[in-house]
Amino acid sequence: MQDPTGQGQEHPEGHKYPEGHKWETVIGLEIHTQLATQSKIFSGAATAYGSEPNTQACAVDLGLPGVLPVLNEGAVRMAITFGCAIDAEIAPYSVFARKNYFYPDSPKGYQISQMELPIVGVGHMDIEVDGITKRIGITRAHLEEDAGKSLHEDFHGLTGIDLNRSGTPLLEIVSEPDMRSAKEAVAYMRKIHELVRYLAISDGNMQEGSFRCDANVSVRPKGQQAFGTRTEIKNINSFKFVEKAINYEVERHIDVLENGGRIIQETRLYDSVKDETRAMRSKEEANDYRYFPDPDLLPVIIDQQLLSDIRNNLPELPAAKKQRFKTDYQLDEDSATTLTSSRELADFYEAVVKRSGCDAKLCSNWVTGDLLASLNRENLDINAAPITHERFADLLARIHDNTISGKIAKQVFDEMWRSDASADQIIAAKGLQQITDSGEIESIIDKIIADNLDQVEQYRSGKDKVFSFFVGQVMKQSQGKANPAEVNKLLKAKLSN
Amino acid sequence: MSLTAHDVQKIAHLARLGINAEDIDAYANSLSGILDLVAEMNTLDTEQTSPMAHPLNQVQRLRADVITEVNQREHFQALAPQIEAGLYLVPKVIE
Amino acid sequence: MYKKTIAELAKGLRSGAFSSQELTQTYLNRIRQHQSLNCFITVTEEQAMAAAITADKRLATGDAALLTGIPLAQKDIFCTQGVKTSCGSKMLDNFIAPYNATVIEKFNAAGAVMLGKLNMDEFAMGSSNETSFYGPVQNPWDTTCVPGGSSGGSAAAMAAHLAAGVTGTDTGGSIRQPAALCGITGLKPTYGRVSRYGMIAYASSLDQGGPMTRSSEDAAIILQTMAGFDPKDSTSSEQAVPDYSVGLNNSLQGLKIGLPKEFFTADLNSDMAATIETAINEYKKLGAEVVEITMPHLKMAIPAYYIIAPAECSANLSRYDGVRFGYRCKDPVDLTDLYTRSRGEAFGAEVKRRILIGTYALSAGYYDAYYLKAQKIRRLITDDFTKAFTEVDVIMGPVTPSTAFAIGEKSNDPIQMYLSDIYTIAINLAGVPAMSIPAGFVNNKPVGLQIIGNYFSEARLLNVAHRYQQVTDWHQRTPKGFE
CATH class of the missing domain: 1.10.10.410 (Arc Repressor Mutant, subunit A)
Structure with missing residues (x-):
């Protein structure tokens, strides 16, 4: 995207802003999320992460002479799924275009992307910051192929190129410049992250680069209508860094402007070690991407049947689930929010309620209490919990039927965390059964x-x-x-x- | 429409195409000639015409999301000018 | 036996009159004997003999397809696994294709023998075969003349009987124009009829592979093997492939032939015009009805083509960057140096010219004026064809404005060179099929007749060409020194 936020108007040159002048920050995000397909967007090579370099780069991914792309149905379905979830219009007719630029991680010398007719149109996402709900506009979301990776470890002064990632499907989600603080940007990014995982269209793994963003940042004097000149911070892959990078960049803009300088529209990189941004050398010269429709691919037509099929099978979305948890399980706001923060956790909770036969509140207390505390302590994801929802439910069932007390249950829980034994086995082996006689x-x-x-x-x-x-x-x-x-x-x- | 030597250099850089200094003028000349030939298009009013990207009125077929390719790294890298540890090597990339 | 048709050769192989090994050896000898024509970039002698042995076994067991044991040669634009696939460029002089084009897979499955890879204009950009890194090809009818291009090696090889049949590709006339200049039969199928997978791209929305043969009957046989849907090519058509041979002899009674008045102007040499007229008269004798039609946008074909094809090629050729395959310059100092020198040193002048034009046409501020405009004109040209085919069955006209020109005559004048495709380019823009068949001689050099059909009407075109070849013998003439 060349100018997705439409920002670009410049501050009047030489204008000196008084120190302590009130500034307003304007942020737009372009989030790149890898789609969780088995194979690449245009080839049958695997997308799995972490393989030996170039072992998952087939002839198409390498851009060998004569090869041709064929579009992956899975990627199209996932893009549509996302579009439905943000209330966006799904384009009945969309087109792939070539974005031309030379870079060693782009084997064809162009990236297949979408320009004029993206598959997902205008949608929105509601965020909550400091108890206030705000609607963030989503301009569009389009399908494209990911690039390979440049490895900068020293190969006798050369760079190594691994094209395993080349051709992995990406959904680029472009927001409106609707965010007014780094905090809002993070809240928005978290919501999108939660959503793509809910929809099971991305693993959202930020360490592995499955979910990353570019932030467009500008500032303007409070009350001014026109946008300030923006800079784009590329490839930020953690929530923490998004916040820090934006805050740094905002400070920098204000500093420059208050000292009578002007912001140059440019692409910058965030250095997390130094906590600062710097201009990217490789992007110094203005790009002219020469987009044009890819003649190797035909228009993508989404028929009503596919669309309604996807719409009807859309999973329950976070907001709806939270509301249902509050109603059905009589949970308070905080518990419902925590339990629906991921689809896996929500599923775990519901499975426990169902199997244990216990009071839903008791289950909630145990899941948000001991279970999450233990997971956090060991930095584990719910999927990696050493206690399955079955074992966990069976433990709570023993509280429910008075076999053990809540206090003893904590002891049993700790034991279960360390072993594969069931609650009953541990209770029996340790003689923990409650005396009711x-x-x-x-x-x-x-x-x-x-x-x-x-x-x-x-x-x-x-x-x-x-x-x-x-x-x-x-x-x-x-x-x-x-x-x-x-x-x-x-x-x-x-x-x- | 005529292109200057400077235009040719700019386009050549965009296309990462090395052109010998002594050939630039000849390119400027022949490219200008081609643009003159092409300029004939402007004699036609196409206001009401929709662009045509493909000769056939077909739509994109979708491929099932299955893995069909196996690792052929050695086979493919036999063609590469410079490799090491399974990687293609290029002059240092500075981000 | 090298003068026999493919159908006759297939019969001979089955009857045991000769073996594929003998046949293959005969062609290999001829290729060596006529090396000076420079038709081949690579001769795959060993693989050919091995394939002939396999074919003979298959023939012996009665498990043979029509092309089993038939020696063919492939334009060097089709990727052939384990064999150099140069596309006529220094860029790919060291490129041993690691996979087979779908078309090659089909020929292999049929048991055809591949004699080698044929010379061509660099990346199929040219109309005279003079842009090839491997040097120009000589026209067997007059060795001081060009064979046409870009499939110049293919056309010359057929004219000189160096293979039983060959392939070509056609982006703006690259099958038909050399077929005309060398007096052979060439067919550019409907866009999407033959898979482009493994066929090195020049302009993706125009490129189409097809057969180049001695006769329409042979073209039907080769096309039968080449055609068909390919899941690896998104632009390939799912339409069923008919039997191309079964209707060859159908009557032409009542055939409606359209002659676009835009084809018969002062641009066409009067001797050429007379030759075409004689051919049309032959069709009248066969029962055809001739009407004049008008296709007002034909004259816009060259301008539109010289935006669309270069634009597509500028992106298609970006992958040649000296990183994963192909030519790499010595000791690049940085990335930009690697790219600019590798590409600057390995691409020839015509390829560079088209990359530059295409890059310019797509660059910021020019896209609408050039690329979009050309695409709109493409629509108008296509509409001309669609309309014409509501009135006529086939369109006929010349293939080229003149006969083969001298080597070197136009090589320094790109515009003059481009104009030699004036009658062929519109067909590619519309995507319809067209043939070139030998229709006579002017100054002892062959003249081609172009037959253009509606989408997917290849069977009809082959029939129309075949009936003409039943009553004429132009296609059976052999240049002196190649009998």
Whole structure:
């Protein structure tokens, strides 16, 4: 995209802005998300990450003489799925174009992309920042092929080129310049990230570059209508860096402008180590991409049947799911937000509720509490949780049927985290089953009363607080296994005698 | 329409095409001639005509998303001017 | 036996009159004997003999296809696995194709024998075969003359009986124009009829491969093998392929021939015009009806073509960058140097000229004035054809404005060279099929008659050509020294 945000009007040259002048930041994002297809967008080579260099670059990906592209249906379906999810119009007729530029990671000397007629038209995404909901416009989303990778480790002063990534399908999602702070930009990026994962159209893996963005940043005096000159920060691959890069760039713009300078429209790179941006050398000269329709590919026609098929099979989207969780499971806002933050976590939660037969709130407390805390501690994703939803549900079921107390359950949970044993196996092996037999509890109480006559006296003289001392003693004696309700009831009866 | 030597150099750079300095004028000359030939198009009013990119009125066929290719790196890299550790080597890329 | 038609050779192979090995050896000997024509870039002698042995076994077991054991040669634009595929360029002088073009796969499956790879204009850009890195090809009818281009090696090889049949490709006339200048039969099929996979691209929306043969009957046989849908080529057509031989003898009674008045102007040499007229009269005798038609936008074909083809080629040829295959300059100091010198040193002047024009036409600020305008004119030209075919069955006219010109005569004047394709280019823009068949001689040099048909009407074209070849013998003439 050459000028997707339409920003470009310049500040009046030589105008000196007073220090402390109020500035408004304007941000537009171009998010590139790799689509989770098996094969490349125009060839039958695998898209798997992390293979030996150039082992997944077939004749088409290498741009050998005579080869031709054929479009992957999976990529088209995924693009449409995304379009449906952001309420966008799906183009009934879209066209692939060649974007011409020479670079060693672009083997054909052009990238197959979409220019005039993208597959996904105008849509939107709502974000929430500091409790305020804001609608961010999405200009378009188009399909294109990813480039290869340049490896800058030193090969005797040369650069190595790996074309495994060449031809991996990308969906480029272009926003309107609607964001007014780095925080909003991050919130938007997170929402898109959540969405593509919900839709299962991308693994969203940012370390592996499956989800990355270019940020178009400009500032203007508050109240001014025209946009300031923008700069584009390329290839940012973490939420944290997006925020830092934008903040740095905004500061830089303001600094330059307040000192009477002017912003040059250019492409910049964010250096996370130095926390600064710098102009990209390779992009110094103005590009002239010479887009034209790719004659090797024909117009893509989306028929109504395919479209309604995809629309009807669209998974429940995050906002709808959250609302349903609040209604169906009577969850509070925070819990519902947490549980629907990823489709996998939401699915895990619902599977647990269903299987355990427990109160939905109890399940929510356990999932958002112990489970997420443990996952966070070990920096694991829900998919990598060492306890499956079945095992987890069976643990909660034992609380529900009074086999164990919540407190004991935490002990069992820790054990399950470290082993493959089921909750029942651990409860049996460690003898953790709750004592509900009142006879057994009574005999423990009797012994404690006999050993602590002073405290009994205190209780009977009105010191109610001593009651908890007795509860503690009973639980201690029973190694926590005594049913707390039963203990309370029996203690009250015995002590008042 | 005539192109100057400077125009030719600009276009040649865009196309990454080395042209000997002594040939530039000849190219400017022949390219200008071609543009004159092509200028005849302007005698035709095409306001109401839609552009045609393909001779056949066909639509793009979609390929099933399946992996059909196997690793042929050695086979393909036998053609490469310079490789190392499975990578194609080029002069240093500066971002 | 090298003068026999493919059908006759197939019969001989089956009857045991001769083996594929004998036949192949005969052609290989002729190729060596007539090396000075410079028809071949590569002769694959060993592979040919090995293929002939396999073919003979297949013939012996009765498991042979029509082309089994028939020695053919391929334009060096088709990728042939394990064999140099140069496209007539220094850029690919070291390129041993790592895969087969779909067309080559089809010939291999049929058991055809490949004698070698044929000379051509560099990347198919040229009308005289003089832009080839491997030097010009001589026209067997007059060795001081060009054979035409870009499939010049193909046409000359057929005229000199160096193969039983050959392939060519046609982007603006590259099958028909050399076929006309060398007195052979050439067919450019409907765009999308023959797979372009593995056929090195010049201008993707115009390129089409096809047969170049001694006769229409042979063209039908070769096209039968080449044609068909290819899942690897998005632009290939899914239309069923008819039997091209079955209707060859159909009557031409009532055939409606259109003669566009735009073809018969002062640009056409009067001797040429007279030859074409004689041929048309022959058709009248065969029962055809002739009407004059008008195709007002034909004259715009050359301007539109010289934007569209260069624009597409400027992108198609960007992959030749000295990184993964092909020519790389010595000791590049940086990336730009690697690109500009590799491309500057390995592409010839005509290729560079077209890349430059195409780059210019697509560059910022010029796209609408050139590329978009040309695409609109392409529509108007196509509409002319569509309209014409509501009135007539086929269109006839000349293939070239003159007979073969001398080597060197036009090589320094690109515009004059471009004008030699004046009658062929519009056909590629529209994407319809067309043939060139021998129709006589002017000053002892062959003249071609062009027969243009509606989309996917190849069978009809072959029939129309065949019936003419039943009543004339122009296609059976052999140049002196090549009998």
